[in-house]
Amino acid sequence: MDSVTALAVAARDGDQKALEAFVRATQADVWRLCRYLGDAWNADDLAQETYARALRSLHRFRQDGSARAWLLTIARRTCADATRRAIRHRRFLERERATVSEGAPDSHWVEIEGVLADIAPERREAFLLTQLVGLSYEEAAAVAGCPVGTIRSRVARAREDLMQSIDGDAAETA
Amino acid sequence: MDCDRAHELISAELDGENSEAESTSLAEHLLGCADCRARQAELEQLRRRVMVRPAESIPDQASLVMRSVGVPDLGGGEWVRYALFVVAATLLLLDLPLLFTGSDTDGAEHLGRHLGAFSMALALALLYVAWRPERAIGLIPMAAVLAATLVVTAVIDIALGRSEVITESYHVIELAGLVLLWVISGGRQRLRHRFAPIPR
Numbered sequence: 001m002d003s004v005t006a007l008a009v010a011a012r013d014g015d016q017k018a019l020e021a022f023v024r025a026t027q028a029d030v031w032r033l034c035r036y037l038g039d040a041w042n043a044d045d046l047a048q049e050t051y052a053r054a055l056r057s058l059h060r061f062r063q064d065g066s067a068r069a070w071l072l073t074i075a076r077r078t079c080a081d082a083t084r085r086a087i088r089h090r091r092f093l094e095r096e097r098a099t100v101s102e103g104a105p106d107s108h109w110v111e112i113e114g115v116l117a118d119i120a121p122e123r124r125e126a127f128l129l130t131q132l133v134g135l136s137y138e139e140a141a142a143v144a145g146c147p148v149g150t151i152r153s154r155v156a157r158a159r160e161d162l163m164q165s166i167d168g169d170a171a172e173t174a
Numbered sequence: 175m176d177c178d179r180a181h182e183l184i185s186a187e188l189d190g191e192n193s194e195a196e197s198t199s200l201a202e203h204l205l206g207c208a209d210c211r212a213r214q215a216e217l218e219q220l221r222r223r224v225m226v227r228p229a230e231s232i233p234d235q236a237s238l239v240m241r242s243v244g245v246p247d248l249g250g251g252e253w254v255r256y257a258l259f260v261v262a263a264t265l266l267l268l269d270l271p272l273l274f275t276g277s278d279t280d281g282a283e284h285l286g287r288h289l290g291a292f293s294m295a296l297a298l299a300l301l302y303v304a305w306r307p308e309r310a311i312g313l314i315p316m317a318a319v320l321a322a323t324l325v326v327t328a329v330i331d332i333a334l335g336r337s338e339v340i341t342e343s344y345h346v347i348e349l350a351g352l353v354l355l356w357v358i359s360g361g362r363q364r365l366r367h368r369f370a371p372i373p374r
């Protein structure tokens with residue numbers, strides 16, 4: 001059993017120190033996923049909502065799976081629900097994106113971040129899970145609820161899309 | 175192998191997700207295809223840029239989560255526990271005789287025992303909280319009802335001349351116990367959270 005899963009099991013059995021450690025060990029990944037999957041919604045709020053949902057179903061957590069994957073599945077569902085609600089909030093979305101690219105120091109990353117928001121959601125998700133969260137294809141497939149081969153082709157397509165957008169942007173500004 | 179297939183293998187190769195056979199056939203394709211070699215270099219650079227991206231400032235969720243599960247933010251500091259201990263011990267000393275003799279007033283022996291039992295319960299409960307402060311919040315309803323009832327009946331009895339202020343004044347101890355319970359349970363923080371703006 002990996003250390004994060006061990007913490008989740010201890011937290012499930014009532015150890016509050018373990019619960020706190022579990023949150024600390026996973027919050028960066030949860031926040032990152034929420035940041036890029038959650039569209040118009042505030043990543044902090046989505047991360048909070050993810051943990052609230054996770055705590056409600058923690059008593060059903062079984063130690064045979066990875067707790068990180070279990071939690072990220074919940075984060076993914078939380079973001080999907082929020083995005084469905086967010087369709088009416090398009091204007092807010094524009095504003096959020098505008099503030100994101102201001103003041104960030106690394107121009108390459110700002111560029112990638114900008115085009116990442118525009119590629120197809122399922123490709124973006126596969127890219128996030130494998131490249132930003134650092135899951136293996138198998139773990140990412142478990143989180144996204146699809147076959148490993150699908151993750152494989154989505155990651156490849158996401159890369160193609162990103163390269164194309166970045167080249168396109170470069171051509172425009174040139 | 176066509177170049178589309180090769181692109182997928184290049185992507186998987188970067189993530190270390192290819193089988194040995196896939197790696198070999200990709201290597202063969204790359205030997206004979208300059209376009210795919212160029213693409214591989216680009217994707218490698220993209221991957222590196224994602225890896226070395228600047229660190230985000232990720233807000234700490236843990237304290238918010240812990241608050242939401244109701245882990246009490248204990249209030250008041252250590253002195254409250256000692257104060258609770260003193261209050262509980264005083265109650266015990268004052269009321270233990272009542273429990274055994276059953277009476278300090280005229281005749282109502284059985285009633286006196288019951289009163290003694292109530293005081294004893296409160297005193298032991300306060301002692302328990304001095305030992306395990308995180309349990310304080312659960313005791314507040316019981317202690318509040320007991321203290322309120324004592325105060326109301328004491329005031330009525332004094333007003334009707336059935337009792338002296340001086341004999342009823344020791345109920346201040348039960349009131350003090352209640353206040354200490356409230357402080358140690360983090361009740362003040364709880365109120366402040368309720369009325370504070372939600373942090374963004």
Ligand SMILES: [Zn+2]
Pocket residue numbers: 176177180203207209210
């Ligand atoms: Zn080729």
